[in-house]
Amino acid sequence: MTDPSSASLSSAETDDGAEAWVDPERVSLKNVLLPLLTFSVLLLIWEAAVWQARIPAWLLPAPTVIGEAFADWWRELLTHSLVTLYETLAGFALSIALGVPLAVAVVYSPVLQKTIYPILLALQSVPKVAIAPLLALWIGFGAMPKIIVVFLVCFFPIVVSTATGLTAVPPALMDLIRSLSASPYQTFVKARFPTAMPHIFVGLKIAITFAVIGAVIGEFVGSESGLGYLILVSSSQSRTPLAFAALVVLTLMSIVLYYAVEYIERLMVPWATKT
Amino acid sequence: MLASSSLEVVTTAGSIDRPKAGARAVTKIQIFDLYKTYATRTGRTTALQKVDLDIRENEFIALVGPSGCGKSTLLKLITALIKPSRGKILLGGTLLDKPSREVGIVFQQPVLMPWRGVLDNVLLPAEILGLDMTEAKARARELLELVGLGGFEDRYPGELSGGMQQRAAICRGLVHNPSVLLMDEPFAALDAMTREDLGFELLRIWERHRKTVVFVTHNISEAILLSDRVVAMSPRPGRIEKVIDIVLPRPRTLDMQFSPEFKAHSDEIRALIRRT
Numbered sequence: 001m002t003d004p005s006s007a008s009l010s011s012a013e014t015d016d017g018a019e020a021w022v023d024p025e026r027v028s029l030k031n032v033l034l035p036l037l038t039f040s041v042l043l044l045i046w047e048a049a050v051w052q053a054r055i056p057a058w059l060l061p062a063p064t065v066i067g068e069a070f071a072d073w074w075r076e077l078l079t080h081s082l083v084t085l086y087e088t089l090a091g092f093a094l095s096i097a098l099g100v101p102l103a104v105a106v107v108y109s110p111v112l113q114k115t116i117y118p119i120l121l122a123l124q125s126v127p128k129v130a131i132a133p134l135l136a137l138w139i140g141f142g143a144m145p146k147i148i149v150v151f152l153v154c155f156f157p158i159v160v161s162t163a164t165g166l167t168a169v170p171p172a173l174m175d176l177i178r179s180l181s182a183s184p185y186q187t188f189v190k191a192r193f194p195t196a197m198p199h200i201f202v203g204l205k206i207a208i209t210f211a212v213i214g215a216v217i218g219e220f221v222g223s224e225s226g227l228g229y230l231i232l233v234s235s236s237q238s239r240t241p242l243a244f245a246a247l248v249v250l251t252l253m254s255i256v257l258y259y260a261v262e263y264i265e266r267l268m269v270p271w272a273t274k275t
Numbered sequence: 276m277l278a279s280s281s282l283e284v285v286t287t288a289g290s291i292d293r294p295k296a297g298a299r300a301v302t303k304i305q306i307f308d309l310y311k312t313y314a315t316r317t318g319r320t321t322a323l324q325k326v327d328l329d330i331r332e333n334e335f336i337a338l339v340g341p342s343g344c345g346k347s348t349l350l351k352l353i354t355a356l357i358k359p360s361r362g363k364i365l366l367g368g369t370l371l372d373k374p375s376r377e378v379g380i381v382f383q384q385p386v387l388m389p390w391r392g393v394l395d396n397v398l399l400p401a402e403i404l405g406l407d408m409t410e411a412k413a414r415a416r417e418l419l420e421l422v423g424l425g426g427f428e429d430r431y432p433g434e435l436s437g438g439m440q441q442r443a444a445i446c447r448g449l450v451h452n453p454s455v456l457l458m459d460e461p462f463a464a465l466d467a468m469t470r471e472d473l474g475f476e477l478l479r480i481w482e483r484h485r486k487t488v489v490f491v492t493h494n495i496s497e498a499i500l501l502s503d504r505v506v507a508m509s510p511r512p513g514r515i516e517k518v519i520d521i522v523l524p525r526p527r528t529l530d531m532q533f534s535p536e537f538k539a540h541s542d543e544i545r546a547l548i549r550r551t
């Protein structure tokens with residue numbers, strides 16, 4: 001029972017869990033400060049170059065001019081952003097709601113796997129930009145055709161990553177579970193789905209970056225609102241600073257959404273995101 | 276060798292009909308005329324050829340042999356995860372045709388679930404089998420205490436060393452109180468020191484909760500030091516060369532490695548396994 005050698009060993013083993021440490025504050029300082037500095041320098045060069053070469057604002061506005069556009073148009077920017085955000089999130093949610101169950105079905109049914117995968121692949125190979133005008137033709141100019149474009153863009157990475165994750169249970173663990181005569185439901189809930197979670201989030205992170213692009217494509221084709229619409233209209237009216245401001249908002253939205261998904265991932269799969 | 280080992284099988288196999296209460300050593304697992312052939316792309320691989328073996332209740336038996344000789348295959352057959360090509364296995368006198376809850380398994384890799392804490396990992400078999408969870412928890416805690424993981428119940432596998440993870444995996448293999456524990460090279464992925472410690476810890480558990488332990492290893496010293504009997508297997512197609520009774524007394528100690536008996540066993544097994 002009381003074996004001093006093993007007791008001392010297990011305490012030594014707890015210690016070796018601590019890795020060689022790098023000060024986390026210095027890491028984050030480097031990670032945040034350096035890109036910020038680079039970015040600021042680039043902005044300065046941009047600003048200087050525009051003034052120096054006397055490039056007109058309708059061709060390429062200087063960062064300060066874009067800033068002015070923000071101040072003048074923030075109300076419009078906000079309302080159009082909300083439209084795009086809605087389309088993006090609705091399409092994204094729809095693709096999760098349909099993509100994850102489809103992946104489950106594909107993993108559990110060899111017949112479905114053989115029939116659905118080729119169709120999915122074919123669908124994925126069709127350029128979404130080409131589908132968008134057709135959707136506008138069929139469904140009109142509301143939010144729905146945009147949501148469908150977002151859905152189409154997000155669907156594939158979500159299905160593929162979920163299906164991959166569901167089959168990623170280590171064979172030995174699978175043997176253990178089978179040796180206990182677990183039901184298919186138990187196997188799914190206790191092993192397959194938790195194993196799939198980190199994989200699903202890989203798919204979600206890819207999908208969310210595509211999602212914003214999908215919404216803008218939908219808006220380009222035909223709409224009366226949204227950031228894509230705002231960019232289209234303002235550039236056709238040579239209000240280039242406003243188009244740039246909308247572009248900046250679009251970029252920020254994309255980044256924020258990405259980190260939001262990553263944040264949810266940290267909450268839901270802490271075991272896979274811990275560094 | 277072959278003749279004598281099959282003779283032994285015949286005599287022990289004759290003991291099935293004997294009333295168990297009176298017998299000195301009750302047979303737990305009986306393996307009769309077992310063959311396993313895998314169909315592969317390049318043809319057929321005979322992994323096991325005519326294996327006959329009686330494993331006694333509560334004995335610690337090791338299977339040793341070079342890699343590829345069918346040790347894992349034999350264990351998988353005892354779990355009923357795969358079916359024999361010919362022959363049969365009896366567990367506690369009944370034909371083993373589907374996985375039995377009398378069997379616990381430990382693999383070379385701990386394969387703990389990273390999203391579960393140590394205690395919840397250990398409880399997995401109890402959950403799947405639908406056992407009384409209050410009892411199972413008490414048992415899991417006792418087992419964890421026994422392997423020196425008391426106080427680590429809520430830690431996650433990622434926070435533990437390989438040795439500690441494997442200790443937890445052993446607890447998981449025992450939590451539903453199986454009468455047979457199958458271990459497939461359970462210490463092969465560990466460093467030599469941890470490996471020795473875990474071997475003796477395993478013996479301590481075994482002395483506390485008597486079970487039939489079938490221990491696969493390709494480490495001859497480990498097999499001798501831990502077991503009552505060692506089954507020496509020949510390389511492909513896997514056959515049993517000889518079953519050797521280990522004469523070392525219990526409790527076993529590390530020093531026994533230097534005894535003449537140990538050396539004699541070691542030399543014999545080495546010679547058996549080398550021969551092709």
Ligand SMILES: Nc1ncnc2c1ncn2[C@@H]1O[C@H](COP(=O)(O)OP(=O)(O)O)[C@@H](O)[C@H]1O
Pocket residue numbers: 313314315320321322340341342343344345346347348349511
């Ligand atoms: N699922 C399988 N399909 C085909 N061949 C296999 C399979 N499992 C094992 N084998 C073959 O059977 C033989 C014995 O394998 P195994 O039981 O894993 O040996 P050991 O555990 O002693 O190393 C090997 O030649 C191996 O390649």
Ligand SMILES: [Mg+2]
Pocket residue numbers: 346347348459
């Ligand atoms: Mg093996």
